Amino acid sequence: MAIGAHEFDLKQLVLYGGSFGPREIDQLREEIARDLKKFDELKEAIGELKAKDEEELSPAVRVKLGVCEFLVGNYADSLASLKKGDGGALAQFYFAKLRAVNKEYDEAIAAYNTAQSAGYNVDVCALGRAEVYREMGRLSQSLQELDCLSGAIEQTAEYLYQRGATVGAIGGNPQESIALYERALAVDRNHPGALFGLALENERRGNDEEALELYKRAVAHFPTNVGTLVNLGILYEDLEMYDQAIICFQRVLDSFPTNAKAALFLKDVKASNDMRFDEDEQRKRDRMGVVLSLPITDFELSVRSRNCLEDMKIRTLGDLCKHTEQDLLGSKNFGETSLAEIKEILQQKGLKLGMHSTERQPVETVETQQLSPEEQSVLARDVADLKLSVRARKCMHRLNIQTIGELVKRSADELLECKNFGVTSLKEIREKLVNFNVKLRGD
Numbered sequence: 001m002a003i004g005a006h007e008f009d010l011k012q013l014v015l016y017g018g019s020f021g022p023r024e025i026d027q028l029r030e031e032i033a034r035d036l037k038k039f040d041e042l043k044e045a046i047g048e049l050k051a052k053d054e055e056e057l058s059p060a061v062r063v064k065l066g067v068c069e070f071l072v073g074n075y076a077d078s079l080a081s082l083k084k085g086d087g088g089a090l091a092q093f094y095f096a097k098l099r100a101v102n103k104e105y106d107e108a109i110a111a112y113n114t115a116q117s118a119g120y121n122v123d124v125c126a127l128g129r130a131e132v133y134r135e136m137g138r139l140s141q142s143l144q145e146l147d148c149l150s151g152a153i154e155q156t157a158e159y160l161y162q163r164g165a166t167v168g169a170i171g172g173n174p175q176e177s178i179a180l181y182e183r184a185l186a187v188d189r190n191h192p193g194a195l196f197g198l199a200l201e202n203e204r205r206g207n208d209e210e211a212l213e214l215y216k217r218a219v220a221h222f223p224t225n226v227g228t229l230v231n232l233g234i235l236y237e238d239l240e241m242y243d244q245a246i247i248c249f250q251r252v253l254d255s256f257p258t259n260a261k262a263a264l265f266l267k268d269v270k271a272s273n274d275m276r277f278d279e280d281e282q283r284k285r286d287r288m289g290v291v292l293s294l295p296i297t298d299f300e301l302s303v304r305s306r307n308c309l310e311d312m313k314i315r316t317l318g319d320l321c322k323h324t325e326q327d328l329l330g331s332k333n334f335g336e337t338s339l340a341e342i343k344e345i346l347q348q349k350g351l352k353l354g355m356h357s358t359e360r361q362p363v364e365t366v367e368t369q370q371l372s373p374e375e376q377s378v379l380a381r382d383v384a385d386l387k388l389s390v391r392a393r394k395c396m397h398r399l400n401i402q403t404i405g406e407l408v409k410r411s412a413d414e415l416l417e418c419k420n421f422g423v424t425s426l427k428e429i430r431e432k433l434v435n436f437n438v439k440l441r442g443d
Helices: 010-015 022-034 037-050 059-071 075-083 089-101 105-117 122-136 139-147 151-155 157-170 174-187 192-204 208-218 226-238 242-255 260-274 279-292 303-311 317-321 325-329 336-348 373-379 390-398 404-408 412-416 423-434
Strands: none
Touching (some): 010 022, 022 037, 037 059, 075 089, 122 139, 157 192, 192 226, 226 242, 242 260, 260 423, 404 423
């Protein structure tokens, strides 16, 4: 009889003797998926197991330790433990899964073959090879492995998922893949591969809410697919749920510290998170913008002061704040009395002379009159010709950038200020602009 969820003792299973094979491993994974607190409990159990005396860590126990480390994503530790194991079927099977995770595909195939020869389930090993062949791009071999299977295995969630993923990779009818994923979830509603595949299909069709829920269900299973974590992180970032996005990208880096994509995405989302400020600060800035736009004519000024400001083309309080006391006193007929008058008005609004003086510096722009007709033609082209990713295109839309010329008038810092635009998107734009022999301002 299967162990009931309320009867399951995770630490008992991990720390003490007894059977430990595919059935017990499935129970571990199901418990963690049911209650994420069990994930921390498993990590604690791993720590206690590793702390045992060497004589207690038999080759069979080493295999158990390696499998548990695999489940929590400690792949380097898992490999080290399995190497000290008994070399049996279970150890070879998880050697194969580790090799696949590390993209050592030939070694993974060999390990699946060894596991099968050592007595591991033939059909399960075939499904493992099918997945590896698909990752290698050897789609005909992947399909061949699946076609050779028959009987009860064809009704399992793992088989249905693998066939759906392979059909999708070959470029078959997307509806066939979707139907296979849905059949897999009808067998096992928590199958992480099927959840990921269905989430991806929904995301491709713009069903972000459905994709988000499916990704969230998929990442509750351990070890979690890197693609699932990355895709969920990106969706979280687009929804401005930065803390959740950071967790997703950090989980990838915990297992794969050198994963460049996750590192860049994490840097992006942290930058977006740092750029947030509370609503009170935003309202304060908005109010300041309104104050700075107030025209000088709204205030009672002496005729001399008003005439001097008109001569200097100062029309708003914002214009006034761009000038220093020395600027005003250098104007003809503008004296200390007028200066005191101006300062009093500014003080009433929480402003002072010179506070925005740096804004008077000229902004570097592209001088199109100095460009050749070919260069001017490039700058006039639609920014869509750059074929940017969705995230970068959204930034162009937010900044109302419609042409390449308008884009290259912007600096990298200005683009990075746009919501959800980070280092990855900046790198992408720079690479695209190189193809047109132009650069961002300041590059």
